[in-house]
Amino acid sequence: MRRSFALGAALLLAASLTGCTVGGGTDASGGEITFLTFETPNLPPSYWDSAIKRVTDKNPGLSVKKLVAPSTDRTGYAKQLLQSGQFPDVAIAVDSAGFAESGNLYAWTPEELKDFQFPGANPIKGGHHQLPANTQTIPPIYYNKKLFADAGITSAPSTWNELLAASEKLKAKGITPFTIGGGKEGFPSAMLLDGLVSVEVYGKTPDWLSQRRADKVKFADPAFQQAFGKFADLVAKGYLDKTQVSRDYSATEAAFLNGEGAMYPMGNWFAASADAKKPPFEIGVFNFPSEDGKLVVPAYTGGGIVVNAKSRNLDAARKFALAFQLDKQQIDASVKADGLFPAIKGYTPPADVGPVFKAGYELYKEAVAKNAVVNAFSWETADDGLLPGMKDKVYQAAQDVITGRRTVADACAFLDTEWAKAR
Amino acid sequence: MGRKPILPRVWHFASFGAPGVVIYLCFVMAPILISFGYSLTNHNPFSPPAEFVGLENYRLLFQDEQFLTALRVTTILTVIVVVVPNVLGLGVAVLLDRKGWLYNALRSVFFTPVILSSVVVSIIWTKLLDDRGPVNDALRALGVEHPPGWLSDPDLALYSVASIVCWQMLGFCVVVYLAGLQGVPAELLEAAEIDGAGPVRRFRAVTWPLLAPSLTINTVVLLISAFKTYDYVKVVTNGGPGSGTTATIAFDVLATGLDANHVGYASAMAMVMLVIVATLTTIVLRFLRRREVDL
Numbered sequence: 001m002r003r004s005f006a007l008g009a010a011l012l013l014a015a016s017l018t019g020c021t022v023g024g025g026t027d028a029s030g031g032e033i034t035f036l037t038f039e040t041p042n043l044p045p046s047y048w049d050s051a052i053k054r055v056t057d058k059n060p061g062l063s064v065k066k067l068v069a070p071s072t073d074r075t076g077y078a079k080q081l082l083q084s085g086q087f088p089d090v091a092i093a094v095d096s097a098g099f100a101e102s103g104n105l106y107a108w109t110p111e112e113l114k115d116f117q118f119p120g121a122n123p124i125k126g127g128h129h130q131l132p133a134n135t136q137t138i139p140p141i142y143y144n145k146k147l148f149a150d151a152g153i154t155s156a157p158s159t160w161n162e163l164l165a166a167s168e169k170l171k172a173k174g175i176t177p178f179t180i181g182g183g184k185e186g187f188p189s190a191m192l193l194d195g196l197v198s199v200e201v202y203g204k205t206p207d208w209l210s211q212r213r214a215d216k217v218k219f220a221d222p223a224f225q226q227a228f229g230k231f232a233d234l235v236a237k238g239y240l241d242k243t244q245v246s247r248d249y250s251a252t253e254a255a256f257l258n259g260e261g262a263m264y265p266m267g268n269w270f271a272a273s274a275d276a277k278k279p280p281f282e283i284g285v286f287n288f289p290s291e292d293g294k295l296v297v298p299a300y301t302g303g304g305i306v307v308n309a310k311s312r313n314l315d316a317a318r319k320f321a322l323a324f325q326l327d328k329q330q331i332d333a334s335v336k337a338d339g340l341f342p343a344i345k346g347y348t349p350p351a352d353v354g355p356v357f358k359a360g361y362e363l364y365k366e367a368v369a370k371n372a373v374v375n376a377f378s379w380e381t382a383d384d385g386l387l388p389g390m391k392d393k394v395y396q397a398a399q400d401v402i403t404g405r406r407t408v409a410d411a412c413a414f415l416d417t418e419w420a421k422a423r
Numbered sequence: 424m425g426r427k428p429i430l431p432r433v434w435h436f437a438s439f440g441a442p443g444v445v446i447y448l449c450f451v452m453a454p455i456l457i458s459f460g461y462s463l464t465n466h467n468p469f470s471p472p473a474e475f476v477g478l479e480n481y482r483l484l485f486q487d488e489q490f491l492t493a494l495r496v497t498t499i500l501t502v503i504v505v506v507v508p509n510v511l512g513l514g515v516a517v518l519l520d521r522k523g524w525l526y527n528a529l530r531s532v533f534f535t536p537v538i539l540s541s542v543v544v545s546i547i548w549t550k551l552l553d554d555r556g557p558v559n560d561a562l563r564a565l566g567v568e569h570p571p572g573w574l575s576d577p578d579l580a581l582y583s584v585a586s587i588v589c590w591q592m593l594g595f596c597v598v599v600y601l602a603g604l605q606g607v608p609a610e611l612l613e614a615a616e617i618d619g620a621g622p623v624r625r626f627r628a629v630t631w632p633l634l635a636p637s638l639t640i641n642t643v644v645l646l647i648s649a650f651k652t653y654d655y656v657k658v659v660t661n662g663g664p665g666s667g668t669t670a671t672i673a674f675d676v677l678a679t680g681l682d683a684n685h686v687g688y689a690s691a692m693a694m695v696m697l698v699i700v701a702t703l704t705t706i707v708l709r710f711l712r713r714r715e716v717d718l
Contacts, residue, residue, distance in 0.1 A: 076681050076682065079468070079681060079684075080681070082468065083468055098469035098684060099469070101469060101470065102468070102469040102470060102471070182575075182663065182664065183549070183574075183660070183661065183663075184549075184657070184658060184659070184660070184661040185661070186661055186663065241554075242572065242575060243554040243572040243575045243576075244554065244575065245575045245663070245664045245665075246549075246552075246553065246554065246572065246573070246574035246575035246580075246660070246664060247553060247554070247555075247575075248549070251553065251555075255555070260555075387683075388682065388683050388684050389678065389679070389682040389683025389684070389685075392661075392662075392678065392682060393666070395663075396662075396663060396665050396666040396667075397665075397666070399663050399664045399665040399666075400577075400664075400665035400666055402664075402665075403575065403576070403577045403664050403665055405577050405665050405666075405668075406665070406666075414666060417488075418489075421487070421489075421683075422683055422685075
C-alpha cells in the first residue's frame with residue numbers, strides 16, 4: 001500500500017515536472033516537419049492547405065504538419081514555442097531578429113539563395129536566415145479615383161506640396177483625405193509616418209537606422225524631427241480623423257473600400273484585397289511623394305521561410321522551405337492571395353492579376369530599375385532594423401501626435417528614451 | 424487496547440492532500456519562485472546566459488516613467504472596477520430579489536455576460552464603441568454632431584475599458600448579493616417592520632450588515648481580477664491610444680517580456696504586482712472581515 005502510494009506520488013510528480021520542462025526541440029515524429037503559418041482574410045486555412053499539398057505532392061518524401069499562430073503576431077507566438085521547447089521546423093513570415101543571433105535559425109548558403117533576386121536582404125551578423133521570398137512596398141498610397149474627381153483633382157500627387165494641395169481640396173469638399181486605423185494592430189496609424197521617414201530620412205541617409213543603432217544619430221535629431229513634423233502637419237490641418245486610431249486593420253480596410261476616405265497609405269498587400277473585393281469605384285495608386293518629387297520607394301524584402309537550425313529533420317525542412325518558396329504555382333497563388341511581389345529571378349506574375357496589383361507592381365518595377373528603393377521604416381527586420389519592442393513604440397508615438405498628447409519634439413524624445421530601454 | 428499507530432493516519436492525510444499540494448507547488452509556487460529568480464537577472468531568452476544583477480531591475484523600475492504610468496492606469500481601473508459593479512450589483516440584486524418569472528429571466532440576463540469569454544466581450548464592445556459603431560450612430564441619430572471617441576480619445580479610453588470590465592463583472596456581483604439577500608432571515612426584517620422601521624432603515628440596519636460577507640467576496644474578487652487585467656486591454660486598445668493611456672501593469676509585463684525580450688525586467692514588474700495585490704487583498708480582507716456579523 002505504502003509502496004503503491006509512493007509510486008503514484010512519484011509518477012504524479014514526474015508528470016507534473018515533465019509538463020513544466022522547457023526545451024527539447026521539435027515534436028515532429030519520424031520524417032514529419034512542423035510548419036508554422038498564420039491566417040488573415042487574404043490567407044485563409046484553404047490557402048495554406050493547398051500550398052502545403054502542392055509542395056508535398058511534388059516531393060513525395062516530405063510530410064508536413066501545419067501549425068497556425070493564434071493571431072497575426074506569429075513572431076510572438078514563435079517566441080512562446082521556442083521557450084516551451086516546441087519551436088517549429090519551419091516558419092513563415094516570422095521576424096528572424098533574436099532567433100538568428102541566438103543560433104536558432106539555419107543560415108542559408110549562397111548556393112541555396114541563387115534563385116532569389118535579392119539574396120543579400122536582411123543580413124543578421126553576416127548571415128541570411130530568412131528566405132528573401134518577396135518584396136512589399138510600404139506604403140504606397142492607394143486612392144479613390146471617384147473622390148479625387150469629385151474634388152477636382154486631375155492627377156496623382158508626386159510632390160509633398162501636391163499631396164497637401166490635393167488633401168486641402170478633398171477636405172474642402174467634406175471628404176476625409178486619409179483613411180487611417182490603429183486599434184489592436186497599431187501599424188495602420190503609423191503608415192504615413194513610416195512613409196515620411198523612409199522617403200525624407202532614408203532617401204538622404206539610407207543607413208540611418210544602422211547609424212541609430214551605433215548611436216551616431218537620434219530620433220530627436222533635426223532630420224527625423226522634420227519628417228515627423230510633416231506628419232504632425234497633416235494632423236494639424238485636419239487631414240486625418242483622430243477618432244480612427246481605435247479602428248482595427250480589417251475595419252480600416254473596409255472603411256476605405258466603402259468610400260470613407262480618399263487616400264489609404266498601406267502596404268502593397270492591400271492590392272489583393274482591392275482586386276478581390278471590387279469596390280464600386282476605381283482604385284489608383286501612387287508612390288509616397290517626396291518633397292521635390294524625387295523617386296524614393298520604401299520597400300521590405302524578406303518575409304519568407306525560416307528554418308529551425310536545431311531541427312531533427314533539417315534536410316527535410318530546408319528542402320520544403322526552398323520548394324515552397326520557389327514553386328511557380330505557389331508563387332502565383334501568393335500573388336493572387338496576398339498581393340506580394342515575388343523576389344525570384346525571372347519570375348513574371350500571371351497575366352490575370354487584378355488592375356490594382358498591376359498598377360502597384362509597375363511602380364515597384366520602375367523603382368527597382370531606377371535604383372530608388374530604400375528600407376521601409378519600422379518594417380526592417382535585420383541588423384538595420386528597430387530594436388525588439390520598438391515597433392509598438394513607433395505606433396504609440398504616432399498615435400500620441402494624432403491625438404494631441406505629445407508634440408513632435410516630445411514624441412521623438414519618447415522614442416529615444418524607449419530605445420535606450422530596449423537595448 | 425493500545426494506541427493506534429500514528430503512521431497510517433499520516434499516510435491517510437498525506438495521500439488525501441498530496442495531489443493538491445504537488446499541483447500547487449508546481450503550478451503556483453514554482454513559477455513565482457522562478458519569476459523571482461529571473462527578476463534578479465538580466466535574462467533575455469535570445470542572449471543567454473543571464474547575469475545576476477541583484478536588485479537593479481527593481482531600482483530601475485521605480486524610475487521608469489512607463490511603469491509608473493502603468494501603475495497609475497491600473498490603480499484607476501481597479502478603483503472603478505471595485506466600486507462600480509459593487510454598487511450597481513447591490514442595487515440590481517435588491518431590485519431582483521423578488522419572486523416571479525420576470526425576475527428569474529432578468530437574473531439570467533444580468534448573469535449572461537459573466538459566462539462569456541472576456542475576449543469575446545472585448546471584441547463585441549470594440550465593435551459597439553467604434554466611431555462608426557452602433558453607439559455613436561445612435562448618438563448621431565439623436566443629434567450629437569461629434570460623438571465621443573470612446574476608444575480613440577486618450578482621456579476616455581481607460582474609462583471605456585473599465586466600463587467593459589464593469590459590465591462583465593456586474594452579473595457576478597448581482598449573483599453574490601442575491602445569494603446574500605436570500606440568507607437574510609425574514610423574521611428579522613418583519614421584527615424591524617413591526618418596530619416601525621421603513622424600507623431604507625430596514626435595509627441599513629438589518630440587510631446591509633448581513634450582506635457584509637457578500638461585499639467581502641465581491642471586493643476581493645474584483646480587486647484581484649482588476650489588478651491583473653490584460654485581456655480586455657490587449658483586445659480593445661492594445662495599450663493605446665498612444666503611449667500609456669490604457670496599458671496596465673499586466674499588459675506591460677507581457678509587452679516587456681515577450682515583445683522586447685526583457686524577461687528579467689518583466690519578472691521584476693510581475694513581482695511588484697504580486698506584492699501590491701497580496702498587500703491590498705490582505706488589507707481589504709482584514710478591514711471587511713471586521714464588519715461581518717454572525718447570526
